[in-house]
Amino acid sequence: MSSAVTALPAAVTVMDAPAISRLAVSTYGDLFRSLPGFNVSNYGQGGIGYGLSLRGYTDAEHGRDIAYSIDGVPLNEVSSLHTPNYADLNVLLPETVKSIEIVRGPFSVEYGDSNMGGSVNITTKQAEPFASVGVSGGTQGTARGVATYSTTQGAWLPYLAFEGYHTDGYRDNSFINRYNSFNKVTTTLPDGATVSFRAQAYGTEYGSPGYASRDAITAGAISERSATNPTDGGNKQLENFVTNYSSGALDQELKGTLFVSHQFSNRFADFGGGQRVQHEDRTMVGGRVSKVWSGAIGDDIPVQVLLGSNWRTDVIEAFQAPTVGRAVSAPAVVNVGLTQTNVAGFGQVQIKPLPWLKFTAGSRYDQFIYDINDRITPGGTPNISNGIASPKVGVAITPVKWLELFANYGQGFRSIDVPAELIGNPGIQPFKIVSREGGFQLTFDRFRFLASYWTTDSANEAFQADAGLPVTFLGKAQRNGYDVDARWFVVQDPVNSVSLFANYGGVSARLVDAAPSYFVPNVPSYVANVGIDFNVATVNAQMLSGSAYVTFVGRKNLTQDGLITTSPYSRVTGKLAYSWPEGWTAFTQATWYPGDRLSEIAINFGNPVNASSADIFVSAQPTLAVLAGLTYRFPTVMAAAAPKLVTK
Secondary structure, three states: OOOOHHHOOOOEEEEEHHHHHOOOOOOHHHHOOOOOOOEEEOOOOOOOOOEEEOOOOOHHHOOOOEEEEEOOEEOOEOOOOOOOOEOOOOOOOHHHEEEEEEEEOOOOOOOOEOOOOEEEEEEEOOOOOEEEEEEEEEOOOEEEEEEEEEOOOOOEEEEEEEEEEEEOOOOOOOOEEEEEEEEEEEEEOOOOOEEEEEEEEEEEEEEOOOOEEHHHHHOOOOOOOOOOOOOOEEEEEEEEEEEEEEEOOHHHOEEEEEEEEEEEEEEEEEOOOOEEEEEEEEEEEEEEEEEEEEEEEOOOEEEEEEEEEEEEEEEEEEEEEEEEOOEEOOOOOEEEEEEEEEEEEEEEEEEEEEOOEEEEEEEEEEEEEEEEEEOOOOOOOOOOEEEEEOOEEEEEEEEEOOEEEEEEEEEEEEOOOHHHHHOOOOOOOOEEEEEEEEEEEEEOOOEEEEEEEEEEEEEEEEEEOOOOOOEEEEEEEEEEEEEEEEEEEEEEOOOOEEEEEEEEEEEEEEEOOOOOOOEOOOOEOEEEEEEEEEEEEOOOOOEEEEEEEEEEEOOEEOOOOOOOEOOOEEEEEEEEEEEOOOOEEEEEEEEEOOOOOOOOOEEEOOOOOOOOHHHEEEOOOOOEEEEEEEEEEEEOOOOOOOOOOOOO
8 A cells, every 4th residue: 555646546657856867858848748648849939838738638728737736836827817727837947856746637636626637746856965057058049057056964955956048949039038046945853754945936038939820831931930929928927935844654644735926927929819918916825734544454454544635825916908019009808806715625545455456536625716806897707616526436456466457437627717718607617527547557577568548528628729819618528548658678777777668649539419520629649759768887987878769749630620630740859968977967969850840839720610721820840959068066965084093
């Protein structure tokens, strides 16, 4: 029995810090590109959230259908002007990450809002016995500097990280300037519990080239690098403070989190109907507590119980209006102040009545309370309060030690977005899904294989062609697909590791009883990866490490009738690093699109059913992006002095 996410009878992936260090990471989206089931798209619109999707959800809506957290703090921005439950992980520094846990599907009881395609839980590091400085640069005028400081000595263990970043971007007016300061200290209390305090300050300013006509680019009428509106762009600033508490062993652990954050953002964007500004000022406060009990019924039936609750309140000022050259040119279309509170309780029981049989059952209940001040139509958007339950149940059968069979049932949901959905739809309810999954996992010393088949039913599909555009409701939808994930450890010893991996996710996302609208738009028919990662010793304790993989992405329907699509495309990604025991590491990485570069981001700005090719707008990817850098690590832990022989 275990409270670890890997103990769930579900398709789970866990990445640790060494695995992350072998990846080619230019932006946070690269952390997920090689993982099974993920579709990751770079909008190329400056410092905004990437398109991340799992289990047949669209990559066009900024990862809103995955629930994200860092150290127990939720990242999805509820009631966002940008898109409902907008997710922006640009605040994440890869150097600070200890682990990333991914559960595909709504099967983790610890996540509520946005847990439809799955959940991503990120844990940051507490301490390392060294500090580091690094610089890197590459194509598109990219430059990055990062420094960390940590030590494993003393009563208070610091982990500090500072980043400065600039890129010109591939297209005109796609620059990004960014700073990031991560500051965490951890101490052990007299009773053995640990407590961490973390403060972060992040800021970015960026340009947005907008989206260009696919027809005009392919005809040679315009350059794929040209900007639609040179005054598009925006800025964002965030500060947060987080406290984490942990007591007891993992199978009896008590955990708690308290957090407060403030951010403001402005985005000026032209989606073909003229530029508009989206301004948000958001303060978020909340907390989370959970407790695990492990024991037995009688003397021989292991049981584990997890109970917890979470609370979150967002105080939001949202304003949207037409602009010309970033100056407001017409009355606001959104001007709302609101407070949205989410209070939830969750519980889970695991029981093993037989050594080869484990049942998992749980549920959570989320209550949402809205207090809304619609300044355009006073009283036009009523205050609401609604709740939603999301039960989960699973079974795992292990007939032999190397084989596990599993099955899951889970419900997930997404809360109502006030500016994008509730205004004009006062009777709307949270968006609810029901998902089922069955699969098996083989685990040998050097070979692992996981396969699962899943289906998801959506009560009312909410579709948004792009952030800031109107949300439309498409009715019932059904998704089904399968994931396959294999890894072979060719070399595996305490010093060297070489592994080959391959994964494939096939998806069908269809509207129910909506002919001639058959398809949920912007869902690729498959995503696959084939690659290698390695860490091998060379001479004189020097190490060669890195990874290389090819991603294949299938065709996406851009209209609900399926008459206009993207083309399948591929992407090649690799990183090579060489380290010396003196503390130096040199690395280079590259991303190459050998063919189509217009299909990763392609958006239909026309009618969702009978659009023409002239309605398709894209953001081209560069053929090749290269980055190289140098890092130096130096120890911060003093070696113990050799004992002295004293003769009396």
